[in-house]
Amino acid sequence: xxxxxxxxxxxxxxxxxxxxxxxxxxxxxxxxxxxxxxxxxxxxxxxxxxxxxxxxxxxxxxxxxxxxxxxxxxxxxxxxxxxxxxxxxxxxxxxxxxxxxxxxxxxxxxxxxxxxxxxxxxxxxxxxxxxxxxxxxxxxxxxxxxxxxxxxxxxxxxxxxxxxxxxxxxxxxxxxxxxxxxxxxxxxxxxxxxxxxxxxxxxxxxxxxxxxxxxxxxxxxxxxxxxxxxxxxxxxxxxxxxxxxxxxxxxxxxxxxxxxxxxxxxxxxxxxxxxxxxxxxxxxxxxxxxxxxxxxxxxxxxxxxxxxxxxxxxxxxxxxxxxxxx
Amino acid sequence: xxxxxxxxxxxxxxxxxxxxxxxxxxxxxxxxxxxxxxxxxxxxxxxxxxxxxxxxxxxxxxxxxxxxxxxxxxxxxxxxxxxxxxxxxxxxxxxxxxxxxxxxxxxxxxxxxxxxxxxxxxxxxxxxxxxxxxxxxxxxxxxxxxxxxxxxxxxxxxxxxxxxxxxxxxxxxxxxxxxxxxxxxxxxxxxxxxxxxxxxxxxxxxxxxxxxxxxxxxxxxxxxxxxxxxxxxxxxxxxxxxxxxxxxxxxxxxxxxxxxxxxxxxxxxxxxxxxxxxxxxxxxxxxxxxxxxxxxxxxxxxxxxxxxxxxxxxxxxxxxxxxxxxxxxxxxxxxxxxxxxxxxxxxxxxxxxxxxxxxxxxxxxxxxxxxxxxxxxxx
Ligand SMILES: Nc1ncnc2c1ncn2[C@@H]1O[C@H](COP(=O)(O)OP(=O)(O)OP(=O)(O)O)[C@@H](O)[C@H]1O
Ligand SMILES: [Mg+2]
Numbered sequence: 001x002x003x004x005x006x007x008x009x010x011x012x013x014x015x016x017x018x019x020x021x022x023x024x025x026x027x028x029x030x031x032x033x034x035x036x037x038x039x040x041x042x043x044x045x046x047x048x049x050x051x052x053x054x055x056x057x058x059x060x061x062x063x064x065x066x067x068x069x070x071x072x073x074x075x076x077x078x079x080x081x082x083x084x085x086x087x088x089x090x091x092x093x094x095x096x097x098x099x100x101x102x103x104x105x106x107x108x109x110x111x112x113x114x115x116x117x118x119x120x121x122x123x124x125x126x127x128x129x130x131x132x133x134x135x136x137x138x139x140x141x142x143x144x145x146x147x148x149x150x151x152x153x154x155x156x157x158x159x160x161x162x163x164x165x166x167x168x169x170x171x172x173x174x175x176x177x178x179x180x181x182x183x184x185x186x187x188x189x190x191x192x193x194x195x196x197x198x199x200x201x202x203x204x205x206x207x208x209x210x211x212x213x214x215x216x217x218x219x220x221x222x223x224x225x226x227x228x229x230x231x232x233x234x235x236x237x238x239x240x241x242x243x244x245x246x247x248x249x250x251x252x253x254x255x256x257x258x259x260x261x262x263x264x265x266x267x268x269x270x271x272x273x274x275x276x277x278x279x280x281x282x283x284x285x286x287x288x289x290x291x292x293x294x295x296x297x298x299x300x301x302x303x304x305x306x307x308x309x310x311x312x313x314x315x316x317x318x319x320x321x322x323x324x325x326x
Numbered sequence: 327x328x329x330x331x332x333x334x335x336x337x338x339x340x341x342x343x344x345x346x347x348x349x350x351x352x353x354x355x356x357x358x359x360x361x362x363x364x365x366x367x368x369x370x371x372x373x374x375x376x377x378x379x380x381x382x383x384x385x386x387x388x389x390x391x392x393x394x395x396x397x398x399x400x401x402x403x404x405x406x407x408x409x410x411x412x413x414x415x416x417x418x419x420x421x422x423x424x425x426x427x428x429x430x431x432x433x434x435x436x437x438x439x440x441x442x443x444x445x446x447x448x449x450x451x452x453x454x455x456x457x458x459x460x461x462x463x464x465x466x467x468x469x470x471x472x473x474x475x476x477x478x479x480x481x482x483x484x485x486x487x488x489x490x491x492x493x494x495x496x497x498x499x500x501x502x503x504x505x506x507x508x509x510x511x512x513x514x515x516x517x518x519x520x521x522x523x524x525x526x527x528x529x530x531x532x533x534x535x536x537x538x539x540x541x542x543x544x545x546x547x548x549x550x551x552x553x554x555x556x557x558x559x560x561x562x563x564x565x566x567x568x569x570x571x572x573x574x575x576x577x578x579x580x581x582x583x584x585x586x587x588x589x590x591x592x593x594x595x596x597x598x599x600x601x602x603x604x605x606x607x608x609x610x611x612x613x614x615x616x617x618x619x620x621x622x623x624x625x626x627x628x629x630x631x632x633x634x635x636x637x638x639x640x641x642x643x644x645x646x647x648x649x650x651x652x653x654x655x656x657x658x659x660x661x662x663x664x665x666x667x668x669x670x671x672x673x674x675x676x677x678x679x680x681x682x683x684x685x686x687x688x689x690x691x692x693x694x695x696x697x698x699x700x701x702x703x704x705x
Contacts (some may be wrong), residue, residue, distance in 0.1 A: 032414055053546055053704050087540040091350045092343065103339030104548045130350075277532040 004154050004185030007061025007068060012054060012208075019045050019209040023059070025189055026054035027201070032043050032180050034199030035134055035189040038298065042208040043189045044084055049157050051081045052186070063155055075154075077105070079146035084137040084158040084189075088146060090132025098146055113149060118319035120143045136163040146177075156180070157188040159314045161195065163235060173198050203291075204297055204326050211297045218251070220293050225249075226265040227288040228272050230258040246270040250296055261292050297319045336550050340558025344532075348562050354528065358566050362520045362573045366581075369512050369519075375430065380428040380464055385418050387435030392479045396433070399475045405464040427446070428454050429464070446452065457627050513582045514669050515596070517574045517636045518661040521567055522604055522632050522669075529608025530621040532559045533700075538617055543704060552700040558692075560605045567601035568594070570585040578669075587672035594663045596678070603657040606692035613699035660684050675699040 002027055010023040020042045027033045035043050048054040050063060052072030059079060060067075066074040088097045098117055102110040110230040118124045119142055144160055155176075161169045173195065176186055180200070188199070196202055196216065203213045212219045230238065236260050239251045242260055247267030252259045276283040348354060382400065386393050401405040406429060412418050421427040432450040440447035451468065533555075536542040545555065575593065578584040606629060615621035631640060635649050636658035640651065653659045660681040667673035667681075 010629060050545055053543060054538070055703055055705055076547060077549045079543075079547075081545050083540070083547075084538050085543075087542075089343070089347065089546040090539070091347050096343075096346055100339055102341075104336050104550050106333060106335045247568055274558050 001026060002065075003032075003062075004031070005061070005187065007050070007058060007062050007063075010046070010059035010061070010220055011054045012049060013057055018307075019208050020049070020056075023049075023205075023208075023210055023212075025050075025061075025203065025213070027185055029185050030180050030183045031201055032176055032186045032199045034189065034196045035187060035201060035205070036152045036191070036201040036294065037195055037205035041206045043205060044158055045208075046205070047081070047158050047187065047189065051079050051156055053075060053081075071159055077150075078152055079156060080150065080152035081156045082143050082147045082158060082160050083314055084157050084162075085227065086130050086136075088139075088143055090129060092132070093128045093130055094118070094142055095127040097142065098149060101146045101149050107150060117145045117149055117217045126189060130205075137165055137168060140164050141172075143219075153184060155184060155186045155188075157186065159191070161190065161192065165247050185193070196290055204294055206298055206301050209301065211301060212293075216290055220288055220290060223288070223290060223293045223296055224263055225261045225288045225296060226263070227259055227261040227286055228268070229254075229286045230260055230272070230276060230281050231256060232276075232279065233286075238279065238281065242272070242275060245275060247271050249294070250290065250299060252295055254291075259286070259289075261288060261290055261296065332551065332553060337554045337558045340550070341561045344559055344562045347592060348566075358458065358524065358570065361524055362516075362570045363577075365516055365520050365523075366513065366574065366577050369516050374696060378404050378464075379407040380405065381426060382408050382429040382431065383415075383418060383421055383427045384408060384431045385415060386411055388431045388433045388437040390438035390612045392438040392475065393433050395479055396431075396472065396475045399471050400431070400556070403467055403471055405467045422452060422454050425454070430670065432630060438479070441479075453692055456629075486642045505612055510582075510584050510670065513574070513578045513584050513668070514665045515662050517578075517665060518636070518658045519569055519638060520574060520602065521597070521601055522658050524570060525567055525624045526608040526611065526620065526628055528563055529560060529605050530611045530615070530625045531618055532608065533612035534615050534621045540693055546702065546704065552697050552702065556609050556696050560602075560609060563608075564598070564601055565602075567597070568585070568619055571597045571601075579591055584667055584669060588668035592668050592675075592678070593665065596605055596661065596668065597681070599682065600657055600661040600664075600687070603685050603689045606689050607657075610696040610699060612693055613696055613701065632656050635659070637662050654684070654686075657688055658684055677682035 005025055005027040009025045010020060011018070012020040023042075024047055025033075025046075035047070037043050043064055045054060048069070051057045052068075056068070060069065063075045064078050066072075066078075078101070081104070089100070092100065095114060095118065098114045099230060100108065102114055107113050115124075118127050119284055123138075123142070131139065134142060138161060140160060144157070145156075148155065150317065161172055176188070177198075178187055188195075191194060199216070201213070202219060204211045204219070212222065214222070230242070232238065235253060235256075239253065239258055242248055243251050245265045246258055247262045247269075248271060250260070251263040252261075260268070260272060272283055277279070375464050384397055386397075397408055400409050401554070404704065410425070412421065412430070415432070418427070418430040418432070422430060431453040432452065434447060437449070439579060451465075453465070533542075536545060569596065575590075579586060608625070611624040611628065612621055615624055631652060635645065635653040636642070636656050637653065638658065642659065645653065663681045664678055667678060702704075
């Protein structure tokens with residue numbers, strides 16, 4: 001499989017802060033690659049390095065076969081980058097914004113292409129409205145339409161669906177899968193788990209470190225977690241109590257239920273069964289979800305960084321290596 | 327590689343975008359028209375290096391015919407506005423200190439008697455010289471007035487006592503501006519000042535605005551080249567500069583009646599060159615500054631020496647050598663000479679060339695600087 005993105009050892013510092021640490025990413029052509037991680041973990045910074053907006057302090061690699069450091073003009077021509085914060089021109093109309101981009105990418109038959117984009121967006125009737133007066137969700141949709149105008153081979157989307165309503169999000173993901181099927185590669189950052197599950201591959205980053213990379217199934221399998229769902233009354237109090245039982249590594253409230261996970265299946269099962277029988281709680285074995293795994297990954301790195309920050313010094317029984325799907 | 331070449335399509339995209347944004351920015355639009363008019367009203371009418379009607383008081387110990395005549399002669403000279411008489415020197419002092427008086431004329435007791443006896447008595451004029459420019463012209467006017475009055479008072483049999491005129495006199499031939507009209511000098515100079523301020527400030531904001539609004543990230547992610555952005559952003563301001571020049575030229579002609587000896591075409595060509603020079607300054611500052619506030623501060627930093635050292639405010643040849651050296655670097659200095667040369671003297675291209683090539687050189691160098699400083703990444 002040819003790779004759309006293949007970078008290794010990317011580092012970025014802002015002043016004394018090491019924001020992205022030795023990033024390795026491999027994204028195949030026609031793949032939808034999800035980029036997840038808590039706020040401030042370095043997702044935006046990584047994406048900016050991939051499209052030449054930030055210069056990595058060290059590292060090397062290629063995007064679409066062009067060198068990341070030397071040929072970023074070629075990369076820019078073939079890449080559509082959607083910024084996290086809306087950064088189109090508020091004082092230009094929707095059509096003028098699209099038109100401006102069409103000219104910058106020197107599109108042939110510009111007028112027809114802009115019309116077609118407006119059509120797809122469903123904004124034909126509002127084409128002369130100023131972009132700054134659009135609602136948040138519509139701004140996202142305009143930005144997406146604009147960065148896809150020049151039919152890029154690679155899409156870098158930084159939280160494209162933040163603030164977008166569920167039906168528009170569904171449409172958007174269907175469109176992404178259509179694009180991927182036609183050979184376009186997509187790197188998309190998101191905080192939504194349902195979106196993560198729609199990606200072909202995922203990467204999870206925290207404090208600038210890539211903690212896991214691979215398909216959702218392989219990432220889940222890599223953590224070797226066993227999860228039970230506990231439901232009943234006064235879950236907050238239960239959580240505090242269950243946390244200290246042997247075998248319990250993580251308790252998370254999901255709506256009206258509590259997810260309790262641990263790696264030692266037998267120990268965890270025994271603890272929970274005893275506790276639940278005593279407090280009249282319902283106990284149910286469930287498959288470990290992505291979110292459970294990500295929370296677990298986060299916790300393990302937090303524990304790690306309290307002492308030392310060097311990822312490579314972690315003990316072999318810790319989950320990092322096992323999670324790499326490749 | 328195709329991507330490495332300057333693209334007129336992308337350049338035109340930038341030009342169009344800037345025009346559209348400018349059209350929607352009412353405040354900027356108002357400033358483009360308003361600034362030349364306000365500046366012209368200020369410099370053309372309010373600021374006058376030849377002030378008249380300065381408030382004057384008289385402390386007179388001599389109630390003679392001579393004193394009366396002198397006061398009325400002062401009044402008619404239009405330099406002095408005699409507000410009244412004061413009883414003694416102490417109250418005169420208070421008036422000067424309080425700023426109500428710029429001049430106090432002391433006429434000593436027995437002045438006219440001493441004059442008649444031929445004792446050459448002295449008049450004392452106290453003046454508030456804390457602003458040294460204000461009384462200059464008035465002082466120069468005083469001696470002839472006194473001379474005139476004493477000649478009139480001592481008419482008839484006493485005429486032998488009248489002061490003799492100095493044995494020689496100096497005649498000053500004021501070339502190109504015979505009436506010494508400050509507006510003739512100030513109004514053409516104002517064109518350069520207004521253009522400097524608007525051009526540098528507006529382009530100074532051009533790039534920082536993109537950065538502050540976050541749109542720079544989008545722009546940098548496209549294949550657009552630095553030179554395309556910079557030159558494209560400059561174009562609309564060239565048009566604005568031409569509009570401003572026209573407003574000032576029209577006002578110069580119709581309101582201030584500044585003579586137009588040279589060709590209008592030459593004025594516009596020179597203005598175009600000067601505008602280009604200023605725009606490159608603005609765009610360089612814009613690339614250097616981190617935000618719009620810094621861009622404004624840099625603009626002022628550039629604007630002050632331009633105004634002070636260019637010969638607009640003070641005579642260029644009167645400045646110390648080092649100041650003249652700085653002045654020679656500034657485009658406004660050359661533009662002032664060019665525009666005065668064309669409008670008031672009707673200079674031809676050969677005479678203008680020594681001030682044209684520095685402008686050309688300045689523009690090319692600054693354009694190179696702007697492209698060098700252009701931030702190609704968000705680092
Ligand atoms: N220009 C900058 N100067 C200094 N620090 C920066 C800059 N940009 C980002 N950072 C820091 O780098 C870290 C990573 O930021 P980044 O925007 O990449 O996070 P993110 O994963 O995209 O977060 P979010 O989910 O909130 O978008 C943050 O701690 C941020 O404060
Ligand atoms: Mg981000």
